[in-house]
Amino acid sequence: MIITMQLGATQEQIDAVVEAITVHGLQTLVMPGEDRTAIGIPSAIGSDLRSTLESVIGALEGVNKITQTSRPYKLASIEFHREKTIVEVKGVKIGESHFVVMGGPCSIESYEQFSQAANLVKEAGATVLRGGAFKPRTSPYAFQGLQEEGLKIMKQVGDETGLVTISEVMSGDMVPLVAKYVDILQIGARSMQNFPLLIEAGKSGKPVFLKRGPSATIDEFLLAAEYVLSQGNPNVILCERGVMPLDRSYTRNTLDLSIVPVLKEYTHLPVIIDPSHGTGVARYVAPMAKAAVVAGADGVMIEMHPNPKKALSDGSQALTPEQFVQLMQELLRLVKFVESTSS
Amino acid sequence: MIITMQLGATQEQIDAVVEAITVHGLQTLVMPGEDRTAIGIPSAIGSDLRSTLESVIGALEGVNKITQTSRPYKLASIEFHREKTIVEVKGVKIGESHFVVMGGPCSIESYEQFSQAANLVKEAGATVLRGGAFKPRTSPYAFQGLQEEGLKIMKQVGDETGLVTISEVMSGDMVPLVAKYVDILQIGARSMQNFPLLIEAGKSGKPVFLKRGPSATIDEFLLAAEYVLSQGNPNVILCERGVMPLDRSYTRNTLDLSIVPVLKEYTHLPVIIDPSHGTGVARYVAPMAKAAVVAGADGVMIEMHPNPKKALSDGSQALTPEQFVQLMQELLRLVKFVESTSS
C-alpha cells in the first residue's frame, strides 16, 4: 500500500499517516518526492486490516490518494493456488485443457421445447445444458420464467440425457431450491455483487458459475469469486459475458476477450466466454466463440433455441439448431487444432 | 415500435415481420426507405406484449434493429401520474419543494457513535438519519456491518431523536427484518437489479429509496422503480450516486447531475443526490451538494462521521461534524434563495 500525500502536506500530516500505520505493528517507508511525499508499507497487510486502513487513512488531512500494490483477492489468486482448478461435475471436467460447450435456450418454456433443445445439444457434442427457470428481467412486464416448474423440467431432462445442467439462482434464499434440481448454480451478471447470494451459493457446495457484472472491474470480479471461495467452496467458474458498450447500436455489449489471458495470469479458476449475451446478435456468436477458443478460454456458453422465432426471451441472440450444430463442428475442429499446435 | 430491416431484406422477410405483428391484432405501417425498409407499429402495445414481440421479431431473418418509440415504464412515468409524488414519513415530506437532507455515517458502529452522529444531524437541521447495518462490501474481508444489532441501535436512536431513519436491505428475505426497525428501506446501487429484493421491498409497503446502479441507463433505473411500484407501493424515492467513471484517479464515480432535470421531465418520483458516493472525496461533497439544489433535486444524502479518522468504512468521503454543520447552513440558505427566486 502506498499513500500519496497532497501537495504541500505538512510534516505533522505525514507523521499522522505514519502513526496510523505503525499503530497496527506495520512498518513504513517515507519517500519525499519531487512534489509530493509518498509513504509505503513494505510489510504484509492482512486482508481484514487492508480496508480498515483505507478508511482510516483516507480520512486523514493531507492525504491525496491510496494505491494498492497487491491485489485484494487471495483465494482466487494463482499465487496462493498454483495449480489450475478443474471443476468436475457428473464426469465433465471444466478448466485447464478440457474445453467445454454449454448450450441451450435462454428460458425453459416447456418440457417439449427443453427436451428438444437438450437432445440437439447432446447430439451436437456439447456436455452442459443451460436454461433459465427464474429469469432476471429488466422489465417487470417481461416473461419471468417457469420458476420451480422449469427447474423440474430441467432435472427430468438432465436425467434423461445425462447432460450436466446449469440454471440461474437470483437470491440467497432460493439457493436450496435451485441446488435441489440443477448441477451448477449460475449467478447472473446483475447479481455479481449480490453478496448474500454469493455466500449462500458458496455454502451450498455446488459448483458456482459466476458471470462478470456489466461494469465490474477485474478486482471486483475476483472479489466476488472470493466471497464464494471463502465459504469453503472451491468450485467457481468465471464467465465473461460482455461489458457496458460505448455503442449500443450494433451490439448489446462489448465482449472483453482480453480478459482471458488476464485471468489466466492472475487466477487459477476456469474461464468461460458467453458470446450470446456478449454480442446480443446471433450472427456474431460464431466468430466470437471461435475467437474465445484461440484466446485460451476453457469453454463457451451458447444460446440455442429449437425455434428462435418462438422464443419467449432473447430470440435475437439464439442460434437455430442448424447454426448450433455447425458451430459445434467448427469449435471441435478448432480445439483439436489448437491442442495439436500447442503441444 | 419500429423495426428496421437489413439491407436487401426480401419481400418475404418483410411479410414475415408484418405477420408476426398482425397476429397479435396490431396494425403495421411499412416504410420503404432509401436503403432499408422500416416497419412501424402505430397501435398501442401492452407492456407484456412488448418484450415478447422484441424476442420474436428479433429472431426473424432480415431484421436489423428494433427501436422503441415509447418508454418501457408506465407506473413510474409522469404521463400516467401527472401529480408529483410526495413521500411522507413521520411527518417529513420528500418530493416537490420539500428539500430534505439525509445525513449520517456510512456504518453504524456502536450506540455511542451513532447517537452522537444523530444528534449532530438533528442539531444541524437535517431530518433523515442514515446508517448502514448490513454493508455490501466489495471484499469479503472488509467490515460487514453490525447487522441486526445495528438495526436495533438505529431504532433506538431514531426513537430518541425523532429523526426518520433509513438503512440498506440487501436481499428479499431480509426485508421483514429491516422493515421492523427502520422507516425507509434503502436499495443500494449494486442491488438495483436484484429483482426479488425489489418485489419484496414493494410488498413491504415501506418507502423505498432506490439507488441507481453504476452503469444503469435511465430506462433500467425507472424499470427497477417499476418493479417496486407494480407491487402496489407508490412510495419510491430515486437516488443518483454516481455512475462508472472514465477516470478513477480523481473521483470514485462520475456524479451525473443532469439526471435531475431528465428525471423531473419523465417521472413523478422524488430525486435525491448522493454526492458522498458520487465523488468519494469529502472535499468535493459540498460543491456537488449545492449544485444538486440548484439543478432541482429534492434532497441530498450526505455521509458524516463524528470522527472520520476512526470510521470503519468510507472514511475518506465522510464529512466531519464541523463540515456537515457548515454545509447544512449553506444548503438551507441556498434552498431559501432558490425558493424566493422561483416563485
Add this chain to the structure above:
Amino acid sequence: MIITMQLGATQEQIDAVVEAITVHGLQTLVMPGEDRTAIGIPSAIGSDLRSTLESVIGALEGVNKITQTSRPYKLASIEFHREKTIVEVKGVKIGESHFVVMGGPCSIESYEQFSQAANLVKEAGATVLRGGAFKPRTSPYAFQGLQEEGLKIMKQVGDETGLVTISEVMSGDMVPLVAKYVDILQIGARSMQNFPLLIEAGKSGKPVFLKRGPSATIDEFLLAAEYVLSQGNPNVILCERGVMPLDRSYTRNTLDLSIVPVLKEYTHLPVIIDPSHGTGVARYVAPMAKAAVVAGADGVMIEMHPNPKKALSDGSQALTPEQFVQLMQELLRLVKFVESTSS
C-alpha cells in the same frame, strides 16, 4: 514512481529494475510486500525522464505495473503556480471570481443572423460571443461552416458590439488565419489531443479555450493544456463539455460537473462549463448552467440562436433569445448570491 513486480519475480528481475533506475542517478527503495515486491523512486524525476523510464521499465521481465505518485503535468499544476490565472481579453477577465457568460449560435450563418445573436447576447449582459466558422462535423455531408467568410463576419460583429469573440480552429496551419479575426482560439473536444494544433495555438500568443475530449482523463486534459503552456502561452481556459455517456437516449453526453472542484484543487487555470453540448438538450441547459455557478465554475458557454428552428446545426440544444435572457438573469442573481454568501 512505484514499480510493482509480478508474483514470483526473481531477485535478478528486481535487480534489473533497480539498475534501470539507478543508471539515471536516481535512488530506489525496495519494499518486499506480502506477495509481491514494490520498488519506489523517492528522488525527483524530471518530466522528460519520466516517460522514458516508463517505457524502459515496462519492458523488463517480472514487472507487473508502474504507478505514478506525482501528476505528469507541471506548468498546469497549481503547485508550481500558486496564484490563480486570470485571462484578460479586451477588458474582460476570465477566472477567479469573474464569472463570465459566453453566448451565441453554434454556427455563424450570415451577418444578419450573427449580428442579431450578438446584440441579444450583449443586451442580456454576456461579454463573450461564440460562433463557429470552421465546423468539425461527424459527417462529411453536414454543414461545414462559412469558413473565412464566417470569421470576417465575426470580426465585424465583434468590432460593432465590443464583445470578446471566440471561434474554433481545427488545425495548426489555420491558427494564423483564425487568430487574425478572433480574440480567443477555441480548440474543440475532438481536437484536444491534436498536438500540432496545441503547439501552434500556444505559439500564437492568443488566449486558448481548450475543451475536454469526450473520453479524456483529467491527466490527459491537463497535459493537453501543458502543450499550450509549454509554448510560453499562459492564457489557457479549460472547458468541460460532457464526457461519453453510458446512456445516449436522454442526453447527448454526461456533463461531469465534479470536474470543477477537482480542477480547482489541481490547477490554476480558469474552468468554464458548456451545458449546451454537455446535455445536448435545450431544456436541460438552464439547470446545469446554474449548477455550474454553484459548483464553482468561472463561467458558462451557452448556445443561443435567434431562431433555433432555422439553425443549420445543433438546433435542438440552442436556447431561444427569450430563454437566453431569462437564464442570464437567473445566472446573474445566482452569482451575486454566491458572492454575498462566500465572503
Add this chain to the structure above:
Amino acid sequence: MIITMQLGATQEQIDAVVEAITVHGLQTLVMPGEDRTAIGIPSAIGSDLRSTLESVIGALEGVNKITQTSRPYKLASIEFHREKTIVEVKGVKIGESHFVVMGGPCSIESYEQFSQAANLVKEAGATVLRGGAFKPRTSPYAFQGLQEEGLKIMKQVGDETGLVTISEVMSGDMVPLVAKYVDILQIGARSMQNFPLLIEAGKSGKPVFLKRGPSATIDEFLLAAEYVLSQGNPNVILCERGVMPLDRSYTRNTLDLSIVPVLKEYTHLPVIIDPSHGTGVARYVAPMAKAAVVAGADGVMIEMHPNPKKALSDGSQALTPEQFVQLMQELLRLVKFVESTSS
C-alpha cells in the same frame, strides 16, 4: 428517420414537424402511439439534407427524439459497394482473404534500430513495416519522434527490404511530406476526427490506415472513413486498437474484437486489429492476435522492438524479436487452418 414526439405534444406541434419535412418534398407517416406520436419519413433523404433536418426538427417544440433508421455513411457502406475492397500496395494485397501482418517498433529511433527491426519483420514473413516518425504523445515532455529524419530512414529501409511502409501523419499540412516517404498513411486514434487531416489524406491518393478513436462509435468510425472516401480515395483500411477501458489496471484499453464481424457486415473496407495498443501488455498480444484471425480480421498490426528494454516509447507492449517470430509462425499456421476449413 423517425421523430418521436414528447408526451402530450399538441396537434399543432405535430403539424409543425410534418410541415418542416414536407417543405423539402418528403413524405411523412404519422403514427399515433399508445402514449406518444411518432412521425416517420418513408422517402429517401439525401445525406446533406439529413443533418439539416435533424437540427431544424430538433429545435421544434414537442419533439422528444429523432431516430435514424438508415446508417449515415454511404461510400463506406457495403450496400453501395457490394464488392469487398482490396487495397494493393507494392504487390501486397490487404483485404478479403489476404491476411497481412504489419510489424515494427513504436518509434523509429535510428537507422540501425529500424533496419534491424525491418529485417526481423521480413524474415519472420510479415510484409508491412510500421514505425513512428511523428509521435502523438500525451505529454509534451515525452519523446516526440525523429520527425523528417525518421521518415528518411523509413524510406531507405523500405527500399532496402522491399517491405511496404506505414507511418503516422498528425495534421493535414504534413500529408505531402509524409506521403513523399511512406507507402501507407496512418491516421492515429486521437486523430480519427481530425477532419482537415482526413480530407488531405483523402486527396493524397495514398492508402489510408484509419485507427478507431478510443470512444468512437461505429457510425463515427465509418463517417471518418467516409471523409477520406469522399475525396475520391477508395483505399481506406480500418483498424481497431482498443476502446476506453472500464478497468485501466490490467490492460490499457479494451480490444473490441466483435467489431470484426460487425464491420464485415456493414462495410466493404479491410479490417485490421492492433492487439499491441489494444491491450498495452506484450504478454497479451499473442492470444489476441490469434483471436483476431479467427474472428475474421484481414490482418494484425504488431509492435516489435529489437530490444524493448531500450525502447524510447511503449516498451511494455512491444514483443521481442523471438516472441515476434514465434507469433508469426503461429499466425501463419492458424491462417492456413482457417482457410482450409472455410473452403
